[in-house]
Structure formats: C-alpha cells, structure tokens
Amino acid sequence: MSIYLGVYAENDGWWTTPDDAYLFRQRENSIKVIDELLAKFPQTAIKGFYIPHEIARYYWQVPADMQRLVNNFVKPVSDYAHSKNKTMMISPFFNQDLETSAQDYQFFKDMLVNSSVDIIAVQDGVGSNAARRNFSVEYLTAIAKAATETKKQFWTNVELFEGSAPADITRIQDQCVNASSISLKLISYDYSTLTLDHYVQSMQSLYADLIIFNAKYTCIHQNNAYYNSTCYIYCPVNYFKFNNSCVRKCPGESQFIYDSGCVSNCPDNYQIDGINCVLKSGDKTVVIIGAVAGVVLSIAVGSTVAVVCISKKEQKKKKNRIILSDSCSNVVTY
Numbered sequence: 001m002s003i004y005l006g007v008y009a010e011n012d013g014w015w016t017t018p019d020d021a022y023l024f025r026q027r028e029n030s031i032k033v034i035d036e037l038l039a040k041f042p043q044t045a046i047k048g049f050y051i052p053h054e055i056a057r058y059y060w061q062v063p064a065d066m067q068r069l070v071n072n073f074v075k076p077v078s079d080y081a082h083s084k085n086k087t088m089m090i091s092p093f094f095n096q097d098l099e100t101s102a103q104d105y106q107f108f109k110d111m112l113v114n115s116s117v118d119i120i121a122v123q124d125g126v127g128s129n130a131a132r133r134n135f136s137v138e139y140l141t142a143i144a145k146a147a148t149e150t151k152k153q154f155w156t157n158v159e160l161f162e163g164s165a166p167a168d169i170t171r172i173q174d175q176c177v178n179a180s181s182i183s184l185k186l187i188s189y190d191y192s193t194l195t196l197d198h199y200v201q202s203m204q205s206l207y208a209d210l211i212i213f214n215a216k217y218t219c220i221h222q223n224n225a226y227y228n229s230t231c232y233i234y235c236p237v238n239y240f241k242f243n244n245s246c247v248r249k250c251p252g253e254s255q256f257i258y259d260s261g262c263v264s265n266c267p268d269n270y271q272i273d274g275i276n277c278v279l280k281s282g283d284k285t286v287v288i289i290g291a292v293a294g295v296v297l298s299i300a301v302g303s304t305v306a307v308v309c310i311s312k313k314e315q316k317k318k319k320n321r322i323i324l325s326d327s328c329s330n331v332v333t334y
Contacts, residue, residue, distance in 0.1 A: 127159030
C-alpha cells in the first residue's frame with residue numbers, strides 16, 4: 001500500500017485568487033509539514049505527499065496568476081518533496097458550468113508543464129454536483145490528455161458522497177467504470193464530518209458492496225459469466241452464457257447456442273440445427289463442450305466426434321467416432 005500524506009492548507013482565502021503572501025505562507029508551512037512528517041514516520045512508510053488545495057481553472061485562468069500559483073507555491077513544494085525522494089500529488093476539480101473541457105485541457109497543460117507535480121488525481125465531481133455525472137468522462141479525458149502530454153501520471157479521485165451521506169453503490173460503480181477506462185489508478189474521497197456511527201456503518205456497507213463489485217468486475221474482465229454471486233467459465237446445467245451472465249433461454253438477438261453460450265450467428269464451420277450450432281457434416285475437428293456432466297453437444301450425422309460428458313469413466317472407439325460416457329443419464333451416439 002502506498003501512503004500519501006497531506007501538507008499544510010488554509011481554507012480561508014483560497015476560494016478567491018490568493019495574493020503572493022498567501023502563496024508564500026502555504027509554501028513555507030508545507031515544507032515544514034513535510035519535515036515534521038518525515039521525522040515522525042519511517043521514510044519507507046511514505047510514498048509521497050499531497051497538496052490539499054483544490055486547484056480550479058476558474059480562480060487561476062489569468063496566465064500571470066497561474067504562473068504565480070506554480071512558481072510561488074506548487075513547484076517549490078514539489079521540488080522539496082523530490083529532494084526527499086518523495087513524489088507529489090494534486091487533486092484539482094472541474095466545473096462544467098464555468099469552462100469547457102477544451103479550456104481545462106489547455107489550462108492544466110500549461111500549469112503542469114513546469115509544476116514538478118508527479119500525479120494529478122482529478123476529482124470526478126459527481127458527489128458535489130450530480131449533473132457532473134454526465135460530463136465526467138469528457139472532462140477527465142481532456143485533462144488526462146494534458147497529463148499525458150506533460151508526462152504526469154493521471155489518476156481519478158472518485159467522490160463517494162452524496163450531500164452529507166455516502167452515495168448509493170450503483171452510482172459509485174458507474175463512476176468507477178467511467179474513470180477506469182481513462183485513469184492509471186483510482187482513489188476515493190469522502191467527507192469525514194459525518195457522525196461517526198453513521199459513517200462507520202455506511203462505510204462497512206459500502207465496503208461489502210465494493211467487494212462484490214470488484215469480484216463481478218474481475219470476473220467480467222476475464223470474459224467469464226457472473227451469476228448468483230459466482231464466477232463461471234461455463235454456466236450451470238440448463239443455463240447459457242450471455243452478456244457475462246447466465247440465462248435459462250437465449251434472447252432473440254442471440255438465439256443460437258454455441259459452446260454453452262448464446263450467439264447471434266454460428267461459426268463458419270458450424271451449421272444451425274434448431275437453436276444449436278452443430279459441426280458441419282464431415283468436419284474432422286474434435287470438440288469437447290461443457291465443464292459439467294450432462295452438457296450435451298448436438299453434432300450433425302457424419303461428424304467425427306460427439307462428446308456427451310466431460311467427466312469420462314469409460315471411453316470407446318467405433319470406426320472414426322469417439323463415444324465418451326460416465327454417469328450421464330442420456331448418452332447419444334452418432
């Protein structure tokens with residue numbers, strides 16, 4: 001696990017365009033905090049540091065102000081962290097009502113190029129403004145491009161809250177899916193000002209939901225089927241794989257069964273037999289289908305192989321055909 005510790009921050013005065021005195025004070029106190037933290041904790045325990053100030057284009061859109069921010073605060077603090085062999089992270093945000101994604105791209109590219117920052121972990125903003133859910137991919141993609149072009153790591157900071165309470169797991173899942181296609185890593189952000197009991201209970205519930213989500217996401221990412229809290233390579237008997245789940249009946253748009261899954265068309269060397277994809281007559285391919293005894297593959301007369309069950313207790317050869325059987329109730333021969 002990598003730990004990034006926050007440095008000094010004054011909230012009062014930040015939500016304007018601060019003057020140089022403010023920036024100098026943030027710089028000097030942040031350097032002091034870095035020294036204090038490195039003295040207090042083992043060096044190996046700390047991967048890097050984090051500037052808590054939320055940088056937004058709206059307050060720094062004047063180029064001269066943006067350069068003041070970089071030169072008087074962000075760069076010297078980042079350089080000091082580097083002198084201690086530590087990385088520096090910032091976590092800015094965007095506002096779709098105040099700037100376009102193209103403007104954010106240019107702003108962050110100009111800001112990052114000389115900032116000495118290593119990681120930019122942009123807040124997706126969905127917790128503080130539900131409307132940003134419709135804009136997050138557009139803006140995150142634009143800022144990720146700026147990060148790539150300035151050789152910075154791009155992460156996404158997923159907001160877990162909704163108002164004063166943790167968000168619904170379904171919304172968080174959508175946020176994670178959207179951000180994971182753009183970001184090198186995901187981190188999360190939540191308010192710590194909620195009542196402790198409510199916070200702990202909510203986070204325990206959220207953690208349990210995220211464990212399930214991670215299992216499902218990993219399963220689907222491996223192109224397997226997730227059904228009834230279980231990951232399957234092949235679905236249970238009488239179920240078929242469709243859209244990374246298991247269904248009893250293949251839907252109309254993918255009505256044919258091939259390799260225990262639902263497909264819209266059979267492969268080239270197969271033909272349609274009812275709802276099944278079967279080997280064309282005369283094919284010399286050996287096929288074994290199913291991971292559970294009882295899964296039956298229909299094969300056209302004249303095919304080389306008919307496999308009835310995976311688990312074999314006896315094997316017989318007859319002419320050029322193979323018959324496999326065990327305790328399955330229906331053994332079909334061709």
